Amino acid sequence: MSGSLLVVGTGIRAGHLSQEAIAAIRTAGAVAYCIAEPLSRSFVDELREEAGKLPAEDLHRFYANDKPRMQTYTQMVERILELVRTDLQVAAVFYGHPGIFAYPSHESIRQARAEGYPAEMLAGISAADCLFADLGVDPATAGCQMLEASDFLLRRRRLDPTCGVVLWQIGCVGHGDYQGSGYDLRYMPMLVEALSAFYPPEHEVVVYQAAHFALCDPVVERVPLAGLPTARINAVSTLYIPPLFSQAIDEQVLAKFKIKTFHGTGA
Ligand SMILES: C[S@@+](CC[C@H](N)C(=O)[O-])C[C@H]1O[C@@H](n2cnc3c(N)ncnc32)[C@H](O)[C@@H]1O
Structure with a gap:
């Protein structure tokens, strides 16, 4: 062996x-x-x-x-x-x-x-790593939830709108099979409806695709949540949802720490 x-x-x-x-x-x-x-x-x-x-x-x-x-x-x-x-x-x-x-x-x-x-x-560089670099998002600042799109719908997962959210596999949401030429987006309205429980329709979300080749730009399409069904989404698109509002610091907890201010950047 x-x-x-x-x-x-x-x-x-x-x-x-x-x-x-x-x-x-x-x-x-x-x-x-x-x-x-x-x-x-x-x-x-x-x-x-x-x-x-x-x-x-x-x-x-x-x-x-x-x-x-x-x-x-x-x-x-x-x-x-x-x-x-x-x-x-x-x-x-x-x-x-x-x-x-x-x-x-x-x-x-x-x-x-x-x-x-x-x-x-061995670890490698994921689409999320590229997303953080290209969109200038530090997950330490507001926190970050990561979910798979179909799983989000199927398990009725809860989102925290004070965190950023990375939603993977939006381009094949609701599909369990393989389609080499791309998936139809018939379940996208369901996804928007489920997200609307946490965000208003005008909240800006980002359809993101990291560049596959050096010197190429990523594809970054910012749309209001309600506009997601008409955005250009394919099998390698990932959705980033910025926080809707920030979570206030608990002053009592802060008082217990030996720090005066906290920025949440981990720095
Ligand atoms: C099966 S997963 C593979 C993820 C891969 N192992 C990684 O580390 O990024 C496929 C999903 O990853 C994301 N993805 C893959 N390539 C991407 C790219 N170039 N830009 C943005 N997201 C991508 C999309 O959400 C896609 O549906």
Whole structure:
């Protein structure tokens, strides 16, 4: 049992690949990847070629139109585990941070460990990291809730309008299958209605897409909440909802602390 698993992330664009992820990709006995962005994919292919290693195999082949995404993820996990069981040091590569909204990476680590194989994950740069940089948002200032859009609706989750909110996967809200050419947005009015329990219709929200290529600008569309159904939203859009109002400081708690003022920046 000399197999092992290291799950790494490419970040959102090719320049985000960390030195430790590059080393893992170069040295692994086998690499399996699921990377949407073509430059990062070519970069991984080149790293393998330069190192004289077997080409990376593409896990994206398990996706198919109308197929439940969970079925695809299960097949990805099975394939990663098959490679680990052949006693190879396996690097599984996912885009962004491999542990953020990435079921197959967590599940393959869980299963590998359950079978007695060493399995670890390296952090990567996620879409949320890019969002904080591009929109100039520090989550320390007002706090930040992160939710998945369908999960928000299905579980009737509560939002705190004094916090910022990052809502992932708005572009496939209500859909459990895969659609290679994009999802219809028929459930967007439901999403707006649910958000309207916490925000007025004129509250400005941001439809955000981090740039996939260096030197390109991110796509940042600011719209009133009520205008969300007509915004340009696709499968890689993330919604940022700024706080509606700020939470007052409890003066009694502040008096107990040995600080005079508090800015909440963590500084
Ligand atoms: C399956 S999750 C993968 C997230 C990824 N692991 C990460 O760390 O960013 C897909 C969701 O991530 C977000 N996302 C992916 N790429 C993005 C981009 N370029 N800009 C903004 N959000 C993005 C969207 O909310 C999208 O629906």
